[in-house]
Amino acid sequence: MAAVPQPKVAFFCMEFGLDETFPIxxxxxxxxxxxxxxxxxxxxxxxxxxxxxxxxxxxDQFLDQHGFPQHCRQTYDRxxxxxxxxxxxxxxxxxxxxxxxxxxxAFGNVPLYLLDADxxxxxxxxxxxxxxxxxxxxxVAAEMVLGIGGVRALNQxxxxxxxxxxxxxxxxxxxxxxxREKMSRGLGxxxxxxxxxxxxxxxTHTPVMAGNEEHDHGLxxxxxxxxxxxxxxxxxxxxxxxxxxxxGLRLSYIxxxxxxxxxxxxxxxxxxxxxxxxxxxxxxxVHVPTWQHKLIxxxxxxxxxxxxxxxxxxxxxxxxxxxxxxxxxxLDALTIGFARRAAxxxxxxxxxxxxHIIEPLLKDRTIQLVFSGKAHPADDWGKQIVANIAxxxxxxxxxxxxxxxxxxGLARLLTAxxxxxxxxxxxxxxxxxTSGMKAALNGVLNLSVLDGWWPEGCLHGVTGxxxxxxxxxxxxxxxDALSLYEVLLEEVIPTFYEDRARWQEMMRASISMAxxxxxxxxxxxxxxxxxxxxxxxxxxxxxxxxxxxxxx
Numbered sequence: 001m002a003a004v005p006q007p008k009v010a011f012f013c014m015e016f017g018l019d020e021t022f023p024i025x026x027x028x029x030x031x032x033x034x035x036x037x038x039x040x041x042x043x044x045x046x047x048x049x050x051x052x053x054x055x056x057x058x059x060d061q062f063l064d065q066h067g068f069p070q071h072c073r074q075t076y077d078r079x080x081x082x083x084x085x086x087x088x089x090x091x092x093x094x095x096x097x098x099x100x101x102x103x104x105x106a107f108g109n110v111p112l113y114l115l116d117a118d119x120x121x122x123x124x125x126x127x128x129x130x131x132x133x134x135x136x137x138x139x140v141a142a143e144m145v146l147g148i149g150g151v152r153a154l155n156q157x158x159x160x161x162x163x164x165x166x167x168x169x170x171x172x173x174x175x176x177x178x179x180r181e182k183m184s185r186g187l188g189x190x191x192x193x194x195x196x197x198x199x200x201x202x203x204t205h206t207p208v209m210a211g212n213e214e215h216d217h218g219l220x221x222x223x224x225x226x227x228x229x230x231x232x233x234x235x236x237x238x239x240x241x242x243x244x245x246x247x248g249l250r251l252s253y254i255x256x257x258x259x260x261x262x263x264x265x266x267x268x269x270x271x272x273x274x275x276x277x278x279x280x281x282x283x284x285x286v287h288v289p290t291w292q293h294k295l296i297x298x299x300x301x302x303x304x305x306x307x308x309x310x311x312x313x314x315x316x317x318x319x320x321x322x323x324x325x326x327x328x329x330x331l332d333a334l335t336i337g338f339a340r341r342a343a344x345x346x347x348x349x350x351x352x353x354x355x356h357i358i359e360p361l362l363k364d365r366t367i368q369l370v371f372s373g374k375a376h377p378a379d380d381w382g383k384q385i386v387a388n389i390a391x392x393x394x395x396x397x398x399x400x401x402x403x404x405x406x407x408x409g410l411a412r413l414l415t416a417x418x419x420x421x422x423x424x425x426x427x428x429x430x431x432x433x434t435s436g437m438k439a440a441l442n443g444v445l446n447l448s449v450l451d452g453w454w455p456e457g458c459l460h461g462v463t464g465x466x467x468x469x470x471x472x473x474x475x476x477x478x479x480d481a482l483s484l485y486e487v488l489l490e491e492v493i494p495t496f497y498e499d500r501a502r503w504q505e506m507m508r509a510s511i512s513m514a515x516x517x518x519x520x521x522x523x524x525x526x527x528x529x530x531x532x533x534x535x536x537x538x539x540x541x542x543x544x545x546x547x548x549x550x551x552x
Contacts, residue, residue: 169244317417
């Protein structure tokens with residue numbers, strides 16, 4: 001049998017974070033997707049991305065005079081987008097919706113194809129206007145454009161994937177469209193479903209049950225999301241109500257969680273749903289050239305003085321802090337960073353849990369805290385989380401700052417310029433947490449709960465520190481907070497101020513760990529070897545056997 005070539009992959013995602021100048025992403029999911037497309041280009045892999053051109057981006061977010069986040073639409077340069085000349089049509093709410101297909105390769109990425117319904121003269125621009133619109137009809141319409149429209153766009157472009165990789169549940173209508181195509185050629189539903197499963201892999205990212213979308217079948221029928229199938233067929237795939245994650249698991253032949261711990265969590269979450277694909281664990285990674293500061297990269301490779309290089313990078317961060325806030329932080333003080341999407345389970349306020357412990361450290365500037373993050377425009381609870389951090393910055397103006405309008409550019413500064421990267425999720429609700437990998441790449445030492453990727457990367461006191469001991473149970477927040485203070489006071493602070501040689505050794509160990517184990521190069525290699533190649537090889541073997549039998 002001839003060698004099997006690298007499978008051609010179409011990577012579907014609702015958001016892609018390629019650069020801060022192209023804000024069609026909200027957070028970690030999109031930035032991971034962008035890192036994957038860049039790595040595929042680096043490795044010369046036959047992959048394309050499929051997404052949506054969000055005309056208003058996600059949201060710019062600034063604090064008002066009361067310290068509460070306010071939102072405004074994002075505008076951005078589109079000059080790097082190439083009009084492919086391709087359009088696709090699909091029926092949504094009984095109307096024919098036409099989408100233009102744009103392409104970009106401007107950020108060192110393989111081709112990314114973006115569907116757009118918000119062009120001049122289109123009455124359906126609302127569908128692709130804002131990422132993660134909160135109204136159910138808007139959400140389903142966008143997911144139809146991504147899934148159904150995305151499959152049709154690839155057909156029109158002449159890209160015939162061996163594998164459709166559905167990154168999160170938003171894209172699962174692609175599976176329904178692939179089944180519809182096969183049934184239109186004469187296959188029965190069960191046969192079409194089974195053949196489609198051999199083409200799809202699925203990644204689940206969300207261990208928070210509420211984050212796994214469900215839709216009422218009445219809404220899906222009204223929107224046209226059944227893609228020509230019948231209720232009983234669609235319900236067999238996604239249940240009733242239609243669960244997008246369950247559908248992804250039943251439409252794929254293999255799926256993955258995004259860390260070892262998350263894979264175990266996901267298997268426990270979904271084991272009561274028969275007919276789902278096996279869930280393996282492939283831990284996320286980050287694109288090293290994007291996220292590792294050039295000076296740190298050079299110094300590490302040349303066995304140079306990492307602390308000296310770090311101070312230069314830290315100085316740049318503190319200059320940016322002063323430019324944005326007017327606060328002059330101390331270059332010599334222990335600077336702890338925390339920057340994430342504003343979600344309750346991430347517990348951004350955990351370090352303030354015991355004021356009598358933390359406040360003296362802030363008042364005498366033993367530590368400095370730099371926060372950033374965004375809330376979803378419709379998430380009032382998330383906005384209050386941001387406002388609470390802003391209040392702490394108001395109370396401790398010399399040692400706590402909040403940087404507004406978090407984006408990829410600010411993330412690069414923070415994950416390279418802080419001394420310590422704090423991560424405080426409620427275990428096991430953090431699926432991966434790639435910001436900690438970016439920090440580790442730069443020798444910024446992680447101080448984290450044993451959740452997401454960190455149980456795989458943490459050698460306590462060597463590559464960083466853990467706190468909480470992996471505890472899950474009653475009074476978890478109190479247990480984690482007290483453990484955080486213990487590690488901070490007894491290990492982190494003394495090492496920073498009294499043992500610079502050990503600190504620099506830990507920086508080097510952190511960088512080595514992240515570069516070799518938590519890069520998208522490593523992750524994408526596993527995707528190809530464990531998820532893409534096996535199905536492609538099996539289908540080729542079946543084809544070769546059937547061809548040989550036909551000749552005989």
